[in-house]
Amino acid sequence: MAALVILFLLSPSFAAPPVPTSAAGDDEPIAPIQAPVVAEPLKAALGERLFRDPRLSRDNSRSCNTCHDLDTNGATSNVREPALGGGTLTLNTPTVFNAAANFRLNWAGGFRSLEAQAAASIESPRTMGARLPEIVAKLAADPAFAHDFEEAYGHEPDATSLIDALASFERTLITPGSRFDRWLGGDATALSPEELKGYRLFKSLGCVSCHQGVNIGGNLFQRHGIFHPLASPEPEILRVPSLRNVATTAPYFHDGSAADLGEAVERMAYAQLNASLEREQVEDIAAFLRTLTGTFRGRPVRPAP
Amino acid sequence: VKIAQIVVATALALMLLTWLVQRSTSSQSGTAQLAINALDRMSTAEGALHRDLLRARAGILNNYDPLVAEVNATRDGIPRLRALVQGDPAVGAAVDRLAATIDLQEESTERIKSSNALLRNSLAYFRLFSAQLTASSHDLELARRIGGLTAAMLHLTLDTAPDVIDEVDQELRAISPESVSPEGLSPKDLSPEDAATVRALLAHAGLLRRLLPAIDHALKALFALPVQQQQ
Numbered sequence: 031m032a033a034l035v036i037l038f039l040l041s042p043s044f045a046a047p048p049v050p051t052s053a054a055g056d057d058e059p060i061a062p063i064q065a066p067v068v069a070e071p072l073k074a075a076l077g078e079r080l081f082r083d084p085r086l087s088r089d090n091s092r093s094c095n096t097c098h099d100l101d102t103n104g105a106t107s108n109v110r111e112p113a114l115g116g117g118t119l120t121l122n123t124p125t126v127f128n129a130a131a132n133f134r135l136n137w138a139g140g141f142r143s144l145e146a147q148a149a150a151s152i153e154s155p156r157t158m159g160a161r162l163p164e165i166v167a168k169l170a171a172d173p174a175f176a177h178d179f180e181e182a183y184g185h186e187p188d189a190t191s192l193i194d195a196l197a198s199f200e201r202t203l204i205t206p207g208s209r210f211d212r213w214l215g216g217d218a219t220a221l222s223p224e225e226l227k228g229y230r231l232f233k234s235l236g237c238v239s240c241h242q243g244v245n246i247g248g249n250l251f252q253r254h255g256i257f258h259p260l261a262s263p264e265p266e267i268l269r270v271p272s273l274r275n276v277a278t279t280a281p282y283f284h285d286g287s288a289a290d291l292g293e294a295v296e297r298m299a300y301a302q303l304n305a306s307l308e309r310e311q312v313e314d315i316a317a318f319l320r321t322l323t324g325t326f327r328g329r330p331v332r333p334a335p
Numbered sequence: 336v337k338i339a340q341i342v343v344a345t346a347l348a349l350m351l352l353t354w355l356v357q358r359s360t361s362s363q364s365g366t367a368q369l370a371i372n373a374l375d376r377m378s379t380a381e382g383a384l385h386r387d388l389l390r391a392r393a394g395i396l397n398n399y400d401p402l403v404a405e406v407n408a409t410r411d412g413i414p415r416l417r418a419l420v421q422g423d424p425a426v427g428a429a430v431d432r433l434a435a436t437i438d439l440q441e442e443s444t445e446r447i448k449s450s451n452a453l454l455r456n457s458l459a460y461f462r463l464f465s466a467q468l469t470a471s472s473h474d475l476e477l478a479r480r481i482g483g484l485t486a487a488m489l490h491l492t493l494d495t496a497p498d499v500i501d502e503v504d505q506e507l508r509a510i511s512p513e514s515v516s517p518e519g520l521s522p523k524d525l526s527p528e529d530a531a532t533v534r535a536l537l538a539h540a541g542l543l544r545r546l547l548p549a550i551d552h553a554l555k556a557l558f559a560l561p562v563q564q565q566q
Contacts, residue, residue, distance in 0.1 A: 059397035133403045236456035243400040250399050250448040257538055267449075303456060304538050 059233070059242035062211035063131065063274065063324065066204045072182040077199025079178065080192060085168045086152055088114065088159035094151070094196070098126035100326070102334040103278040104203065109286035113156040122286035127324075127331060128274045130201045132248035137284045139251055139269030144197035149189075162189040205275055205324030205331050213321070221321055228318025231311055236303050246273040246322060252302075254284075260301035261285045277320040278333045291316045351429050351565075366419050373415040380408030381440075381562055388444065388554060391451050399448055406441050409562075413437065433565040443557040447550055454546045457539040461488065464536035472529050480510045481536070488543060495548040503544050511537060 068074050080086060081094045097111045098104050104125035110118035121137050129135060134142060141147035152158045152165065169175040169187040179187040182195065210229075212220040221229070232238055241247040247270040254260040254268055262285040282288035288297055295315050299305040307315075323331055384405035390396035413434045420426040465485045469478050484506040490499050510533065525533060 057397065061398070061400070234459075236459060238397075239452040239455050242398045243403075249403050250452065251445055252449050252452065256453060256542070304460070304535055 058214060059238050060210075060214065060246055061244040062214045063128065063204060063206050063208075063244050065206045066130075066202045068202055070182070070198060072178075073195050073198040074202050075199075076178045076182045077195035077197070079175070080196050081199055086158055086160060086165055088161075088164075092158065094126075094148075097123045097157075099334055100126075100203070102332050103127070103275060104129075104326075104331070105279055105334065107280065107334040109281050114159045115156065119156060121284050122281065124271060125275060125279050126200060127203050127205050127326065128245055128248075128272055130204065131245040132269065132272060133250075134269045137268050137271075138265040144200045145193045148196045148200070149193050162192065165189075166192060203326070205326050208274070208322050208324040210318075210321040211324065222317070224314055225317045225321050228314035228316070231315050232318055235299065235305060235307075235311075235315075237298070237315070240270045240302075241273050248272040254301065256302050257304035258301045260297060261287045273319060273322055275323050275331045277316075277323055278331050280333065291319055295319070351426060370416060370419045373412045373419070377409050377412035377437075378563065380405045380412075384409065384440075384444065385558060388447055388557070391448070392550060392554065394455060402444060402448060406444055409437050409440065429565070433562070436560055436562050436565055440557060440560050440562060443553050443560075447553050447557070450546050450550050450553070453542060454550060457542045457546065458492075460539045461485075461536065461543060464532050464539065468529060468532055468536065472526075474525065474529065477510075477525065477529060477533075480506070484510055484536075484540060488540060491544070491547050495551040500544065500548060503540075507537065507540060507544065 081098075081100075084090045084093045084096075086093055092114075097106060099106055104127035105123050109122060110120070111123050113119050124137065129147075130144060134140070135144065135147040141150060149162065152160050152162065166187050166189055169179070169192070176186055179185065179191060179195075183191045185191070209220045209225075232241075240250065240252050243249045250270050251267050252270050253266060255263070261283040265284065268284060276282075277291055280288075280290055280294075282291070282294040283297075288294035292312050295312050296307055299307045299312075325331065384402065387396055387401050387405060391399070391402070396402075413430065416430045416433070417427070420430055465481050468481045472478055472481075484503070487499070487503045487506040491503050
């Protein structure tokens, strides 16, 4: 096995195009994420109440917020969430923060819209296990919810409005204001020299080929284990995850098998790029990744306990 | 197959155009104008998609968000068209056919995006490792063979014809330490450092040998899709 390990030597000639030290250039592959514009606040507010309400599950035991904790990282620290009826879910639960900026949803990218993903999670026997008509009946019997639906949609609760309200709320779960976004916006003091070095490595080593765009990923599919196995073989092709708030969302990978950021960086480089990184390179890239933590409602996103 | 596709596409285009002409001279001219507007937007988005896929292949588009927006813009036109042609089954079938072609276009776009991301990296690593071996190795025979592989790979970036792929295969066999061919290098001929770098070089070269023709093929197939004809 040792003979297969490639000595990765970063030659001066392989250095990334110079990154300005004072501010980002115009052609950076990553764009800052903007605060959401809440076009329909009544629908979003109703969506938040629904998001936090355990009546959306079959046995009233869990809400969306149970696995997507909005007070911390938009997920949990579990490798895999407990499944309804026992055991655990198949894959690690991704954060809900900035999910609206992904081109597809879930690890395998099986959903095109927040609406489709929300409905599938509610009706999945292992996740929420409910039926939409049953939830609608529960909500219609609650005068407060009936009132809120009437205000937001002009009629009593129904399945379409319920899903629309959840999706409207999820579109507000954007986390702008990371230090890296500030640097992209021209604040030269936002990153330390080590973090800038990490960003240069992130680009020159090739991480940025998949993790680019406004969500630093989330806009293409990719096979994992290009050169060496990365994690559990299924699903074979994944929607590339966003790296926003990545320092707060351990454990990593679709199977939750990487416990910390350094391990995730090291394993990704070896599996996807055939590169065995030196300790210092891993630390520099991890330092850069820690600058991607944004804020939600004015507070920095933080790891789940 | 291509001729059949074009014949079908032309027939569908004629059907849609006939429908639009009929509607534009009738009381439903507003509907026809809305359909023309939807087709215009789809056509503009498709043109931008083709341009940006070529920019991505050339390495001057470093962010795939525009591709996502352009794919979405082409897809968004379909429900609008469906709503407008309700009640006309023949034209509805033409819209279904257009939707199926747009699905194919999206599948090809996703394959190109994924492959192109890998391609950019392997080109960079191939350059790194070939430069390292050429500069640091004291083995002149190894340096000569690396030069041959580099030239063949450069040729493949310009032309992915079968004879050029054969040229790359020949150079790969010549340099492979595990090669069973009589002209291959023997592992004992290489220092441990050079052997490790050669393996890294070959891993990326193998990927490039597969990806360069695959992306060319996918781009040509996508540009040949009869989306415009079906509009």
